Amino acid sequence: MNLSAYFRARFQTALSSLTDDPAPYAGMIRVAADPKFGDYQSNACMSLGKKVGKAPREVAAIVVDQLDVAAVCEQPEIAGPGFINLRVRDEFLSQSLFGMLHHERAGVEPADHREKILIDYSSPNVAKPMHVGHIRSTVIGAALANMFRYVGHEVITDNHLGDWGTQFGIIIYGYKHFGDADTVASDPVPELAKLYRLTNELIEYTKAKASLSTLQGKLGEAETFAKTESQAAGAAAETASKAAESESKAAAKESKKASKAAQAAQRRVAAVQSEIESAKAKVDAVEADPKLAAIAAEHPDVPAAVLRETAKMHEGDAENRALWEKFLPHCKDEINRVYDRLGVSFDHTLGESFYHDRLPGVVETLDKLGLTTESDGAVCVFLEGFESPMIIQKRDGAYLYATTDLATLQYRQEVFAPHRILYVVDSRQSEHFEKFFAMAEPLGMNDIDLVHVQFGTVLGKDGRPMKTRSGSLIGLESLLNDAVSRAQQVACNPERLATMDPPMLADEQNQIAETVGIGAIKYADLSHHRTTDYRFDVEKMVALEGNTATYVQYSYARTQSILRRVAAEMSIDDVPAWLVENTTEDQLQFREPAERALALALVRFEEAIDAAIAAYAPNQLCDYLFETAKAYSTFNDACRVLGNTDPVVLRTRLALVVMTGRVIEQGLQILGIGVCERM
RNA sequence: GCGCCCGUAGCUCAGCUGGAUAGAGCAUCGCACUUCUAAUGCGACGGUCGCAGGUUCGAAUCCUGCCGGGCGUACCA
Numbered sequence: 001m002n003l004s005a006y007f008r009a010r011f012q013t014a015l016s017s018l019t020d021d022p023a024p025y026a027g028m029i030r031v032a033a034d035p036k037f038g039d040y041q042s043n044a045c046m047s048l049g050k051k052v053g054k055a056p057r058e059v060a061a062i063v064v065d066q067l068d069v070a071a072v073c074e075q076p077e078i079a080g081p082g083f084i085n086l087r088v089r090d091e092f093l094s095q096s097l098f099g100m101l102h103h104e105r106a107g108v109e110p111a112d113h114r115e116k117i118l119i120d121y122s123s124p125n126v127a128k129p130m131h132v133g134h135i136r137s138t139v140i141g142a143a144l145a146n147m148f149r150y151v152g153h154e155v156i157t158d159n160h161l162g163d164w165g166t167q168f169g170i171i172i173y174g175y176k177h178f179g180d181a182d183t184v185a186s187d188p189v190p191e192l193a194k195l196y197r198l199t200n201e202l203i204e205y206t207k208a209k210a211s212l213s214t215l216q217g218k219l220g221e222a223e224t225f226a227k228t229e230s231q232a233a234g235a236a237a238e239t240a241s242k243a244a245e246s247e248s249k250a251a252a253k254e255s256k257k258a259s260k261a262a263q264a265a266q267r268r269v270a271a272v273q274s275e276i277e278s279a280k281a282k283v284d285a286v287e288a289d290p291k292l293a294a295i296a297a298e299h300p301d302v303p304a305a306v307l308r309e310t311a312k313m314h315e316g317d318a319e320n321r322a323l324w325e326k327f328l329p330h331c332k333d334e335i336n337r338v339y340d341r342l343g344v345s346f347d348h349t350l351g352e353s354f355y356h357d358r359l360p361g362v363v364e365t366l367d368k369l370g371l372t373t374e375s376d377g378a379v380c381v382f383l384e385g386f387e388s389p390m391i392i393q394k395r396d397g398a399y400l401y402a403t404t405d406l407a408t409l410q411y412r413q414e415v416f417a418p419h420r421i422l423y424v425v426d427s428r429q430s431e432h433f434e435k436f437f438a439m440a441e442p443l444g445m446n447d448i449d450l451v452h453v454q455f456g457t458v459l460g461k462d463g464r465p466m467k468t469r470s471g472s473l474i475g476l477e478s479l480l481n482d483a484v485s486r487a488q489q490v491a492c493n494p495e496r497l498a499t500m501d502p503p504m505l506a507d508e509q510n511q512i513a514e515t516v517g518i519g520a521i522k523y524a525d526l527s528h529h530r531t532t533d534y535r536f537d538v539e540k541m542v543a544l545e546g547n548t549a550t551y552v553q554y555s556y557a558r559t560q561s562i563l564r565r566v567a568a569e570m571s572i573d574d575v576p577a578w579l580v581e582n583t584t585e586d587q588l589q590f591r592e593p594a595e596r597a598l599a600l601a602l603v604r605f606e607e608a609i610d611a612a613i614a615a616y617a618p619n620q621l622c623d624y625l626f627e628t629a630k631a632y633s634t635f636n637d638a639c640r641v642l643g644n645t646d647p648v649v650l651r652t653r654l655a656l657v658v659m660t661g662r663v664i665e666q667g668l669q670i671l672g673i674g675v676c677e678r679m
Numbered sequence: 680g681c682g683c684c685c686g687u688a689g690c691u692c693a694g695c696u697g698g699a700u701a702g703a704g705c706a707u708c709g710c711a712c713u714u715c716u717a718a719u720g721c722g723a724c725g726g727u728c729g730c731a732g733g734u735u736c737g738a739a740u741c742c743u744g745c746c747g748g749g750c751g752u753a754c755c756a
Contacts, residue, residue, distance in 0.1 A: 028698090033698085034699075043699095046698070050736080081698080082698095083699070165755080165756075375753080375754095376754080377754085378753075386682095387753090388753045389753060391753055427683080427750075427751090428683095430684085430751080431683075432751095456684085456685090456750095491718085499716075527692085528691095529693075531684075533750095535692095540704095540705075543718095546705060547704050548704090551718080554719090558716060558719090561715065564715090619692095636715085636720085637711095637717095637720045640715065642715050643714080657715095679718075
């Protein structure tokens with residue numbers, strides 16, 4: 001049960017005699033700041049006291065008098081300036097624990113209002129290799145889908161695949177000029193990837209080479225500007241040093257300002273220099289390789305040619321369409337391999353190509369509504385509050401992702417009619433979504449709650465975007481492999497394996513490494529607040545200690561180890577089933593602080609899920625699981641299960657072990673992370 | 680230029696619909712294994728919550744300005 005929600009409801013009633021609008025005050029329920037204050041606290045009376053013109057403690061006394069929480073709590077206490085402290089009764093906790101033992105979702109009740117929620121996540125461009133940036137959308141989206149489903153919402157997941165863009169022009173160009181039909185037929189996935197990489201490298205080369213001269217010009221300008229600024233700063237500093245006392249303060253300020261400006265100009269120079277370096281690196285990469293250099297010389301204008309191939313495909317050119325039809329399944333195989341490994345699936349995979357036919361209709365609809373304006377030959381929608389328009393058709397007649405997004409929204413409304421749509425997409429696209437959402441109303445779709453669930457960038461260990469030396473992004477699969485092999489090293493080291501009885505065979509070892517390695521990557525991603533950038537540090541992720549998946553998984557393994565021992569020593573086949581059959585409610589009683597603390601953590605499972613859902617923030621569920629695992633470790637250290645002759649102690653502890661295992665298993669499952677029976 | 684986001688312990692990060700002495704993990708230093716996995720637990724050390732104002736009984740949290748960093752900014756997605 002969700003204790004916070006219970007208290008909110010109770011306070012709502014108790015506060016109704018004091019104010020017409022008790023909800024905001026009833027909402028001021030928090031987990032207690034310090035255990036000595038109890039388990040929960042209400043902060044309502046201080047601000048309410050102000051509003052009704054009474055002393056906060058006086059208000060608190062009235063509230064406590066009208067508050068009916070006796071079923072759950074000890075007598076509430078008023079403390080400090082007017083806090084109301086609530087301590088959950090031990091009997092309530094043991095009853096809840098008992099209830100959870102009999103409940104298939106560990107006590108989590110279905111949501112009051114069932115909604116139909118469509119979640120759009122992952123959405124990679126096929127044909128391009130997946131990289132670390134794709135993890136976040138995929139993993140966060142899948143976790144959100146699981147969370148909403150767990151509490152009974154109807155969830156529709158849709159992978160809005162980028163399967164219609166320039167990347168196919170790239171592959172088509174590559175295939176036509178460098179491809180080999182036999183190789184593509186016999187071993188399509190690596191061959192297509194190779195063609196993509198080669199053509200893309202040529203594009204980068206051409207662009208880099210072309211940009212060098214303008215960059216040099218920019219560098220010259222920047223340097224001149226920096227020099228001017230620096231001189232101005234020097235002059236300002238001199239003025240400041242000579243200034244009379246009456247003017248020294250203002251002069252010092254001027255000097256500081258000038259010096260800042262000079263520094264900024266210097267940074268701009270550095271930025272241009274690094275751009276030049278990166279362009280040079282791309283050029284060198286090609287020119288250092290005679291074969292590549294020769295190819296580059298023969299193909300002087302790949303970028304434009306690729307766009308032509310793409311345009312031909314869009315226009316229905318028979319050859320390019322046929323190639324697209326031929327390549328697409330292989331590209332899907334490629335990303336499906338990654339999805340299989342991550343354990344992610346979708347109800348629908350309606351990519352951009354699916355909406356291709358509908359795009360002219362979108363423009364037409366907007367035209368009819370009188371929303372469009374022609375500007376520089378492009379069809380635009382100018383929106384209030386935005387400087388730049390939303391362009392829905394390019395000068396050359398091609399459509400853009402804004403057009404596709406609108407078509408997709410129309411389709412989703414017609415076919416799925418969801419209450420809410422979540423777009424799990426990079427923060428950098430937030431402006432696009434603001435515009436896009438602003439257009440929903442004129443299109444008559446303001447009854448759908450559209451949410452951009454945005455997330456930050458994944459950075460390397462050094463705090464910079466993760467790239468290889470040549471500047472390309474590191475492939476997702478190699479990161480997964482890396483994590484799994486590191487997990488194998490730490491989780492299956494020989495010393496550790498020697499203690500395993502029965503011995504751990506290679507199969508089990510590999511499975512553990514996979515579960516721990518993949519779990520580590522997912523957990524690292526999910527445990528950070530989604531809106532912030534985070535650093536991708538494999539060593540830390542698979543570490544055995546700290547806030548990692550491994551620690552939580554290990555706690556689970558220990559619960560199962562105990563259950564196996566209990567089964568063996570007491571000759572019980574199925575310990576949880578035995579416990580359910582042979583335990584009465586009054587046999588669960590806490591005698592150690594660690595028992596009670598663990599029970600309280602377990603009872604908070606629903607609260608943790610609700611909170612994570614409300615903020616679209618899986619990190620809150622991670623935090624909860626880590627806290628619960630810690631409470632379990634403390635309990636495990638302090639409270640032995642085996643060898644207790646007192647049936648109450650034995651059953652209470654067994655119940656805690658069983659439920660800890662179940663909460664961790666189900667909690668991790670919601671996050672898309674697996675568990676191992678032993679580690 | 681304009682817009683959005685961020686700045687919390689040596690490091691990586693929580694906390695941000697205002698509430699009691701600002702939390703966790705890592706690192707460092709102690710203590711605890713004849714007992715269900717010590718891949719653990721217990722404790723210590725460590726912070727002008729970027730800076731300056733303001734609102735408030737109360738601010739890491741809200742508002743303003745400044746400093747520092749990232750991202751976006753009309754035909755890529």
